[in-house]
Amino acid sequence: MKKIVTLILALMLGVCGITAFAACDGEDDLIGFDIDLARAVADELGVELETRLISWEAKETELSTNLIDVIWNGFTYSEERAQNLDYTGFYMENKQVAIVRKEDASKYTDIDSIKTASVFSAEATSAGETVIETVLGKTNKEVSSQLMVFTEVSTGASDVGVVDSTMAGYYITSETGGYHDSLAVVDLGDAVESEYYAIGCRKDSNFDEVLNHVLAGLWADGTIEEIATKYGLQGAIYNGFGEYDENYVYPTDGDYQQIMESGKIVLGYTVFAPMAYTEA
DSSP states (O other): OOOOOOOHHHHHHTOTTSSTTOOSSOGGGOBSHHHHHHHHHHHHHTOEEEEEEOOGGGHHHHHHTTSOSEEOSSOBOOTTGGGTEEEOOOOEEEOEEEEEEGGGTTTOOSHHHHTTOSOEEEETTSHHHHIIIIISOOOEEEESSHHHHHHHHHTTSOSEEEEEHHHHIIIIISTTSTTTTTEEEEOOGGGSOOEEEOOEEETTOSHHHHHHHHHHHHHHTTHHHHHHHHTTOTTTBOOOSOSOOTTOOOOSSHHHHHHHHHTEEEEEEOOBTTTBBOOO
16 A cells, blocks of 8 residues: 655645645646546547646536546546536445544444534535535535545544545555544444446537446456556446447547547546545
8 A cells, every 4th residue: 555645734725736645737646546547548549648636616617618528536426416417337336434533433433423523524515515414414614625624634623524435445544544543434324325436528428438438448358457456446446337349439529529639638636545646
């Protein structure tokens, strides 16, 4: 497991480039499951991958205004979101979990005791925010990124945070995680259902279909499993792409053609290990 570097200062200031995790222009240094898989897709299509650090709250606007081609960053599928964009098939299973300070772990052990806390935080417009508001019945103290949730809880600014289990596992459960000694994970039980990551494309785009085809091939040849194993995620990957079709015919119009003509896929991301991050 890779060494985690804590970046509280960079997160609080919102400045790119201060630490190893504040990736803006150093795209060659950007790693993570989503980034590695996106590079494999770009290679298959014969185009470059360009990454763009975005505000998660503005992700749909970035997509609809053509500033990015895909939202590919541990992006949870929801029926509500699917009204405004097209998703690929699912590629990873996830679940929202609570995080608390280790000294509070004996106080907050399950969903009922979690509900007695006072201040809750999650990334704005995230699946974690939905859990806080609809499952816990609380008000979310919005923060700009999932990483900021860790800062909120570890500094005592919030009592409970709600984040993706994939991220909590990387930063807390792992013995080498940057928050292993200060935070604890609390499972919210059956009240929170499993969810799935998928790639977001523009509404009525044909690029989601192309991605499904390419990803089906990368699943079949073991590439996706290989990348997942690199980040300890092999137990979470999911094949929602279907069987690989050797006779697939690529479209000659739409978003796919536009991307091919530009020679690049522009991917919108936020710093989110183990999906998209940089490491010293």
